Amino acid sequence: MMQGWPLKGMNRAVAMGAGACVTALVVSGCGSGIYSIPLPGGAEIGDDPMHLTVQFDDVLDLVPQSTVKVDGVAVGRVENIGVPGDGWTADVAVVVDSAVDLPANAVASVQQTSLLGEKFIELEAPEIDPSSARLSDGATIPVDRTRHATDIEQVLGALSLLLNGGGVAQLQPIIHELTVAFDGREDRVRALLEEANTLIGGLERQKNEITRALDGLDALSGRVAEQTDQIDAVLAEIPPAVQVLNEQRPQFIQMLTQLNRLGEVGTDVLTQSRDNLIADLRALRPTLQALADTGDDLVTVMPLIPTFPFPDGAEKVIHGNSMNLFLTLDMRLGQQLEALGVGMPDPVYVPPPPGYNGYVPNVDPSNPYYNGNGPRPGWPTVSLLPLPPIVPAPAPPAGEAPAPGTEPVAGAVQDQTPQNPLSGLLDSLGVGGR
Template identity: 40%
Template sequence: MTALALLTAGCGTPQLSGIQDLPLPGGADLGDRPYEISAEFADVLSLVPQSAVKVNDVAVGRVTRITLAPGSWSAKVTMRINGDVRLPADAYAHLEQSSLLGEKYVQLAPPPRTPRTPKTPKTPHPPKTPVSAAGPLRPGAVIPLSRTNRNPEVEEVLGALSMLLNGGGINQIRTIATELNKAIGGNEPEVASVLKRLDTLVTSLDSNKTDITAALDGVNRLSVTLAVRKQQVGRVLTGLSPGLKVLEQQRGSLLTMLRALGTLSTVAVDTVNKSKDDTIADLKALAPTLKALADSGKALPDSLQVLLTYPFTDEVLRGIKGDYLNLYLHVAAVSGTTVIPPLIPQEPTGGQSAAQLPLPLPLPHPQAGGN
């Protein structure tokens, strides 16, 4: 055995560290260009190195090393695969058992969205698995813990079956069924109504999940803001304490005021009810006045403008030239009016002053001029 190890080391192959590194007879053909991949398992059970690695139940490789993954409690299984086998980058690794008491092996499979090829009999040439859109599984890749699992052990199945057959599970199921029959018996319509309303509630919650998420995010932001301003909120609450004490002291007065407001509202409602007819009559009487004001249109504001600016309205301002006001009057005497000749003012004599001269007679009224 030592001579064989030295001979293989001298030929350029990896040096054997023990008998466990020797390939088992009848194992998978790795070909000339094998590559290594790894997979993380939560529990490898009794899997050992040199165990088979299969695709569609056809051996395509073997397990070379089982170690503890660094920084975790999961097991890292290193496998060497035939170079002609192409696996998808998102492949799954399952830990399975060849029979009830058979050996453990690793089954590699494409993801569920990729159709699996039908099982084929074991042939010297391993099958080629379809490559998904994620690309091929490259050498050195690691299948994460989320894409690995294992089949239940025989001991686990027998233990569960024992508990079920010994009355544990059956008695519990029977008790549950009996109690459900007692609760639902005679209340089938009510239960159906509750289920329908529950379905409506769940549907409504599902359709409004975006708004619910936004509301929860808003509550989260509010809680964060309150946590940041905890001291300010504490000071505000401390400052509210004296005010609350004053309100507590004046509680009787506040209640009296509220009762008085209630009485006032009752009187006000009664007054409005009693004066309803008079109010309606007054409003109807105002209708013609309001209609006339509405019909006046622009005339009313224009007349108010003239009233407030009399005698210098906007029309008068057009005749003002500089600092003087020019007034143009067209006077026509009524037919039959006697026109008095123009008055020539008398010069004051030596003994008279201008104040002592006789005043001119006023013009007669146009209607009295014909008499």
């Protein structure tokens, strides 16, 4: 019995050595090491799977043989993780079941099964504008369509850095200084916060206007960008223009000095003539009032001014160097002399009746051309020829009765109007008097 124990122990050692040799041979026969050995219970990928390349900027602690899922269902596995020549991304080679139906612009992300679980790759269709083409064998999902979830280990590490010798210890002096600054100034701080709240509320109410202003500024910037060449040309012309202005600086100073003197003289003149200027303006008031009252008539007369004394449309009667004209002339000498005032009595002012032609004069009574001496109804006739003296009729001799028909009528006003001294002469010539 005692001799059998060494043989049994030796057989066990031989068995363990043989198993180690077999394991070493299997591992050495695999090109990628132990990671190339498929795990039991993995996803079924079929006989003709799709080979895809997914590019990540960070794969965290993803390892080969990790699961590839679509909608939470395992459809493949990670075959290899490598670094391309640029050295800034990670290329992950995966194989998935050929039955997977995803758009050509599918996205990929590194997810985690649980808080401390293993990593896997999730393939899914994009939320916006999925492609009509389908994902096929040999396709590559670029880095701009991949992402990775936040690693709990990174979060805990950052939290540990913050709590242990990080930023928390630096908050204490900041809080102390804020306490010292706000101590005794609570009301002012509260008022400041209320004003800030009011300001923010006003900005919130005017956000549409602010947006439009920013849009307008964007449009202006676009137009300025389109006119860069013109702006460059203008800016290139500015230095010579400034040089010219600099050379003419003494002349500008002299001109401004003279303008200052002119202003002083003008102010002095206006100050000294202020009363006269006001009086002249007041004297112009009746004239301006008359112009305003005749506004409609002025509009009617204006077309006649360029063609005076011919009415508007007279140019239609002119043909070349000839013109058709019809005139009616009254050449009777008596009518012309009467029109000139020969033999007319002295004018007597007759005031216009109230509401003359619907118009009541509204003028300054101090106007020297008012009350019969101006352009109003009753304007006196001025004779252009001298009037002969008025010779009164001779009185009958004393004691003689007046001739029949010449005695004055009681209560009647004798006519003092002199007769036209040329009436008899004109009648005898047949040219007519009055």
